[in-house]
Amino acid sequence: MENGRDRDAGMRRLRAVLEQVATPFVSVVIAMAIGSVIIWAVGYDPVKAFSALFAGAFGGPRQIGETMLRATPLIFTGLAVAYGFRAGLFNIGAEGQLFMGGLVAAWLGIALAGLPTFVIIPTILVAGALAGAAWAFVPALLKARVGAHEVITTMMFTFIARYIVSWLVTGSLKAPGQIPQTDPLPVESTLPRFIDILPGLGTGRAHLGFLIAIVFAVVVWWVLKYTTLGYEARAVGFNRWASETGGVSVSATTVKSLCISGALAAMAGITEVIGVHGRLFDQFSAGFGFTGIAVALLARNNPLGVIATAVLFGALSAGAGTMQLQANVPHKVIFIIQGLVIFLVAAQQLAHWILHPLKGREEVKGA
Amino acid sequence: MGTALLEVREVTKRFPGVLANDKVSLSLAEGEIVALLGENGAGKSTLMNVVYGLLAPDGGEILVDGNTVHVRSPRHAIDLGIGMVHQHFMLVEPLTVTENIVLGIEPTRYGEVIDFAKARADVAELSERYGLFVDPGATVRDLPVGMQQRVEILKALYRRARVLILDEPTAVLTPQEVRELFAVVRSLVAEGLSVVFITHKLEEVMSIADRVVVMRDGRVVGETRPSETDTAGLALMMVGRDVVFRIEKQPSTCGDTILEVSDVSVLDERRLEAVHSVSFRVCAGEILAIAGVSGNGQTELVEAITGLRKVAGGAITLAGSDITHASARQTIEAGVSHVPEDRHRRGMVLEFDLAENMILGDHRRLPFARHGVMDKAAIARITTERVAEYDVRTPSIRVAGNALSGGNQQKLVLARELGRDPELLVAAQPTRGLDVGAIEFVHKQILAERDVGKGVLLVSLELEEIQTLADRILVMFEGRIVKEFAAGEASDEDLGYYMTGGGGDKLAGEHAELSGTEVD
Numbered sequence: 001m002e003n004g005r006d007r008d009a010g011m012r013r014l015r016a017v018l019e020q021v022a023t024p025f026v027s028v029v030i031a032m033a034i035g036s037v038i039i040w041a042v043g044y045d046p047v048k049a050f051s052a053l054f055a056g057a058f059g060g061p062r063q064i065g066e067t068m069l070r071a072t073p074l075i076f077t078g079l080a081v082a083y084g085f086r087a088g089l090f091n092i093g094a095e096g097q098l099f100m101g102g103l104v105a106a107w108l109g110i111a112l113a114g115l116p117t118f119v120i121i122p123t124i125l126v127a128g129a130l131a132g133a134a135w136a137f138v139p140a141l142l143k144a145r146v147g148a149h150e151v152i153t154t155m156m157f158t159f160i161a162r163y164i165v166s167w168l169v170t171g172s173l174k175a176p177g178q179i180p181q182t183d184p185l186p187v188e189s190t191l192p193r194f195i196d197i198l199p200g201l202g203t204g205r206a207h208l209g210f211l212i213a214i215v216f217a218v219v220v221w222w223v224l225k226y227t228t229l230g231y232e233a234r235a236v237g238f239n240r241w242a243s244e245t246g247g248v249s250v251s252a253t254t255v256k257s258l259c260i261s262g263a264l265a266a267m268a269g270i271t272e273v274i275g276v277h278g279r280l281f282d283q284f285s286a287g288f289g290f291t292g293i294a295v296a297l298l299a300r301n302n303p304l305g306v307i308a309t310a311v312l313f314g315a316l317s318a319g320a321g322t323m324q325l326q327a328n329v330p331h332k333v334i335f336i337i338q339g340l341v342i343f344l345v346a347a348q349q350l351a352h353w354i355l356h357p358l359k360g361r362e363e364v365k366g367a
Numbered sequence: 368m369g370t371a372l373l374e375v376r377e378v379t380k381r382f383p384g385v386l387a388n389d390k391v392s393l394s395l396a397e398g399e400i401v402a403l404l405g406e407n408g409a410g411k412s413t414l415m416n417v418v419y420g421l422l423a424p425d426g427g428e429i430l431v432d433g434n435t436v437h438v439r440s441p442r443h444a445i446d447l448g449i450g451m452v453h454q455h456f457m458l459v460e461p462l463t464v465t466e467n468i469v470l471g472i473e474p475t476r477y478g479e480v481i482d483f484a485k486a487r488a489d490v491a492e493l494s495e496r497y498g499l500f501v502d503p504g505a506t507v508r509d510l511p512v513g514m515q516q517r518v519e520i521l522k523a524l525y526r527r528a529r530v531l532i533l534d535e536p537t538a539v540l541t542p543q544e545v546r547e548l549f550a551v552v553r554s555l556v557a558e559g560l561s562v563v564f565i566t567h568k569l570e571e572v573m574s575i576a577d578r579v580v581v582m583r584d585g586r587v588v589g590e591t592r593p594s595e596t597d598t599a600g601l602a603l604m605m606v607g608r609d610v611v612f613r614i615e616k617q618p619s620t621c622g623d624t625i626l627e628v629s630d631v632s633v634l635d636e637r638r639l640e641a642v643h644s645v646s647f648r649v650c651a652g653e654i655l656a657i658a659g660v661s662g663n664g665q666t667e668l669v670e671a672i673t674g675l676r677k678v679a680g681g682a683i684t685l686a687g688s689d690i691t692h693a694s695a696r697q698t699i700e701a702g703v704s705h706v707p708e709d710r711h712r713r714g715m716v717l718e719f720d721l722a723e724n725m726i727l728g729d730h731r732r733l734p735f736a737r738h739g740v741m742d743k744a745a746i747a748r749i750t751t752e753r754v755a756e757y758d759v760r761t762p763s764i765r766v767a768g769n770a771l772s773g774g775n776q777q778k779l780v781l782a783r784e785l786g787r788d789p790e791l792l793v794a795a796q797p798t799r800g801l802d803v804g805a806i807e808f809v810h811k812q813i814l815a816e817r818d819v820g821k822g823v824l825l826v827s828l829e830l831e832e833i834q835t836l837a838d839r840i841l842v843m844f845e846g847r848i849v850k851e852f853a854a855g856e857a858s859d860e861d862l863g864y865y866m867t868g869g870g871g872d873k874l875a876g877e878h879a880e881l882s883g884t885e886v887d
Contacts, residue, residue: 013765228731228739235727238718244675245705245713246727247696 020305024298024345028312031340038336039329049327053334056322057315063322065194065203068210069276071307071314073098073285075213076268077292078299078306079220080261084150085301086224087257088237093139093154094265095289096161097132101266103165104131105273106182106280107173109189117188124189124274125212125267132266133259135161140258144251150258158289166282173280181281191275209271214307216267221303233257265289294342313338370433372397372561373418373449373530378427380413387413389585390427395530400552400562402576404569404605406802410585411565412454415532419451420444450523451532454539456515460508464501464518465490468525493524498554513544520551531555532563537571538800541660541828542863549575567605567802569598570831581605602803616814619838619854622651623686625791625822626672631681633667641667643846644681649791649822654813656825656837660866664846665826666708669795672824673705674698686790699728702790706780706797708826710773714780717769721761722750724768725783749786757782758808774805781812792816795826810836830859844868 036046057067077094084091091097105128112120139153170180191207224230235243236253244250268288273280295313299305316338320331371394380388387410395401403411416422418429420438428435431447438444444451458467465486474482474489490503499517507515516536523531533552537545552562552575564575572579573593581589581604589604626649633642642664649655659665670676672683674695683691685701693701707713715724726735726746734745750764759778761771768776777797784792794813798806813836817823827833833840840857842850842865850865 226741226743228736228741231723231726231730231741235716235719235723239712239716241712242714242716242727244695245673245707246730247674247694247699248727249694249696 020300020302024300024305024309027298027344028341030344031337034340035333035337039333044327044329049323049329049333052326052329053316053319053323055326056319058319059322061202062204063318065201065206066318067311067315068203068206069314070317071310072207072209072213072275073268073272073288074291074295074310074313075210075217075307076271077265077288078295078310079217079303080263080265080268080289081292081296082299082301082303082306083220083224083233083264084258084261085296086230086237087233087253087261088240089143089254089258089261090151091136091154091258091261091265092151092293093136093156093158093289094261094268094292095285095287096154096158097135097262097265098269098272098285098289099158099161099165100131100135100269101128102269102273102280102284103161103168104128104266105270106185109185109274110183113186113189115188120189121191121274125270128270129263129266132269133263135266136258136262137255140255140262143258144254154258165280169281175279179281182279184279185274189274190278191271205276207271207275209275212267212271213310216264217303217307220264224303229256265292268292291338294338294345298341298345371395371430372432373563374430374433375414375418376428376430378414378417378424378429380410380417380422381425386585388417388424391582391585391587392427393580393587395561395563397529397561398556398559400556400564400575400577402564402566402572402579403582404566404572404579404601405582406567406605406804409582409605411582412534413585414582415451415534415563415565418444419449419532445523445526445528448527448529449532450526450528450530452516452519452523452534452536454535456519458507458515458518460506462507463503464505464507464510464521465503467507467518468493468503468522470522472526489525490521493521497524497551497558499524499551511544512539513541513547516540516544516548517551520555524555528560530561530563532565534565535567536564537566537568542830543660543867545571569601569605569803572601573598605803616836617818619653619817620820621653621838622820624648625651625686626824627682627684628668628672629682629684631668631671631683632679633664633671633676634679635667640679641846642671645843645846645848646681647841647848649824651822652817652820653838654817654823654825654836656827656833656840657843658827658830658833658840658862658866659843661828663843663866665795665843667846668843669705669708669793669824669826672698673703673793699787700732704784704787704789704792706777706784706792706794708795708799710776710780715768715776718767720767721754721759721764721771721779722746724779725750725753725764725786727783729783729787753782753786754779757785757812774801774808777801777805777809781809785812785816789821791822791824793824793826796828797825798827798829798832806832830862833862834859842866 032050036050039046039049056063058064077098080094080097081091105124108124108127109120112123135157136154139150139157142148142153143150169182173182175181175183191209193205193207194201194203224234232243232248232253235246235248236250240250269285272284277284291313295306295309298309316334320334323329324331373395375391375393377390377392378388379390391410391414393401405411413422417424418438420440420443429438430436436447438447459470465483468490469486474485476482487503494500499521501514501517501521507518520531536548540548556562566572576593579591579593579601580587581601583605628648629646630644631642632640632644635641645668647655657665667676671678674690674693674697678691682689685703688701690698690701711717716727729735730741735741747764754761754764757778759771759775759782761775768779771779792813797813798809801809813823813825825833825836838854840852840862841848842862844866845868
């Protein structure tokens with residue numbers, strides 16, 4: 001009897017996990033199918049297109065490295081948005097926190113030139129993350145004190161951050177020359193690439209930031225599941241009244257959660273500056289803060305799922321160029337597929353119905 | 368005997384893993400009140416949702432006037448003369464009473480122009496005929512719950528319902544409103560309507576029903592008339608075993624003062640004073656009950672004591688230490704447990720599993736957490752122990768809180784709040800919406816807490832609960848304590864008299880008149 005109950009519980013948990021994975025997976029498959037029809041309709045060969053896309057993303061060590069490179073900032077911003085969502089906060093301004101992280105990274109990277117790498121890099125990571133947290137702190141405080149909605153305030157703070165960066169790279173931080181950008185960072189201020197450590201890997205531009213991102217994802221997962229900090233964040237995210245009754249300070253939890261989210265988003269900006277570009281300029285983020293929303297949604301705000309969905313989005317982006325080269329399909333088609341994935345995730349119920357053609361309706365009625 | 372107005376024959380309805388209705392049969396004659404009695408989850412609402420076209424049956428048939436019908440939708444049910452008032456009202460709150468009643472079948476002139484004059488006249492005529500007085504021009508949002516229910520009934524009548532299904536209609540009503548509802552139901556029946564009255568409250572069945580159909584575990588287990596049975600007999604049929612009605616209670620042994628409330632005033636959301644200079648004390652080994660009609664300051668008082676609401680004036684001490692301005696967390700840590708009146712809103716996180724719910728409030732403390740890291744093994748072990756001790760029926764401690772029935776959810780809340788071993792238990796409406804079996808369990812737990820020398824502050828709208836448990840009774844009206852009784856000293860009528868302002872001084876009376884329209 002006891003055993004049977006245990007097995008039932010185990011089965012239920014397995015089913016729950018499968019269910020969690022199945023819905024995003026079905027969304028991606030449907031998006032690719034619709035994408036194929038579009039590619040076919042505009043006169044290209046979808047099979048050729050997708051095999052080129054796959055080859056461009058996973059075809060060899062260099063391609064895999066490119067996918068990792070592009071997934072790295074998305075893991076961080078995905079984690080940032082996911083953590084916020086778990087605490088009931090929609091941090092739509094991850095992009096702004098990312099910019100502040102990138103700014104502090106570039107500034108310190110240049111200012112600390114000459115110190116050893118093992119001093120500079122940790123300093124940059126900590127200071128940059130704090131800058132992101134600070135950038136989220138004001139909206140967080142406004143939310144906790146006067147209830148100002150974080151969607152508006154974090155978004156507005158994104159504009160401020162972007163224009164501060166814009167102003168600095170055209171002004172006091174500008175390197176000599178025509179282009180609005182900072183001086184390049186000295187080598188001791190940059191993150192090593194995998195090939196700098198093991199040249200045989202052949203992973204191209206991929207840098208240690210990818211590993212840092214994986215570690216962060218595991219830590220965020222652990223924090224949410226095993227610490228009182230994460231417990232309180234989730235409690236407030238689900239039901240602020242019950243949390244309050246249980247002695248949880250809703251405003252303190254809101255402030256802490258949004259600051260953590262901001263710090264995670266800043267990590268994306270930091271690793272882009274010290275891992276990829278080696279300098280700061282206006283357009284150093286390809287909207288990673290916003291794509292992070294899609295990454296988090298597709299992962300259903302599960303930090304480990306974020307790794308998978310960020311790699312998926314990274315692969316789409318890494319393979320797009322090859323697809324254009326080999327199958328002549330404009331790489332912008334990838335944006336259509338990305339858009340479809342997001343759309344289908346938002347319309348989760350659709351995938352749910354495909355998985356449970358009859359049960360879905362029954363549940364709606366029974367409710 | 369003529370043809371039944373409504374007949375249900377061997378209706379079966381399955382949900383995944385549950386046989387909600389197993390060959391259920393029921394008939395309803397013209398002008399009859401049939402009570403459908405059963406515990407939560409017995410299948411009463413499922414059956415009526417089948418009749419109302421919300422659920423398709425897996426077997427059996429439904430007859431109206433002797434003809435087999437397939438009820439496809441609520442709209443179809445309405446066309447057949449069947450109206451239903453759900454537990455949760457389906458009203459458009461910003462609209463007026465009249466607008467709600469005619470919504471969907473508005474009388475029109477010149478094609479698309481709503482004839483409000485005719486609508487108002489129709490509604491007024493209906494109100495008059497059935498004694499259902501509501502201000503047709505009032506906005507629904509501003510009406511008290513009892514009035515909103517009348518609007519729902521008028522909606523059904525406006526659609527020419529001949530059968531009215533009332534799903535747990537008294538769950539949200541005050542005793543006064545219940546009496547008014549019963550008067551309305553009797554006048555409806557006098558006008559030839561038939562009523563199905565879904566409930567799990569035995570006294571209601573005894574006072575209103577012509578016939579009682581008792582359901583248990585999806586089956587009809589018996590049928591009787593109030594004249595042929597009593598509440599104990601009904602309870603036996605409903606639960607399948609004897610239920611102790613009068614819980615054995617020793618006289619209280621009042622020890623040291625646990626809670627002292629002195630001249631406490633509290634503001635509500637609108638920043639109006641909801642509690643006016645209230646003073647009382649609860650001693651160890653005593654249950655102090657606060658009786659009152661909903662909305663007379665009890666909620667604000669409880670929130671002030673439990674640290675959820677600011678105290679505007681006065682002082683609160685717990686076993687001698689000042690907790691007037693303590694936060695909810697400090698209050699819990701000082702030894703106050705709280706069973707909130709709304710368990711879904713304040714009592715638990717429905718999305719959390721049982722283990723996560725079990726630690727809420729103690730989640731920072733040993734043995735559940737050390738230095739901010741939770742001990743999952745200890746949490747699981749203690750949750751399993753408490754789930755067994757408090758008889759929470761669940762397949763696993765890993766299911767979400769919303770998978771439990773109301774009674775089991777409340778047992779979970781009790782297990783958490785009592786498992787913490789508090790000095791004071793503040794229980795607000797601890798048995799709201801529970802069936803008799805669960806009520807008995809909750810009452811026994813509260814008494815046991817008293818018997819080991821803890822203080823209990825019980826706030827309830829149910830006079831029976833207060834009479835069963837209280838050692839002393841305070842009656843609260845308009846934010847003031849207007850009367851104190853010792854256990855057994857007051858009849859229900861005495862309590863009702865003071866609860867509705869009977870004993871108040873002149874000032875309180877005037878105050879009641881002034882604020883009579885803004886009851887929420």
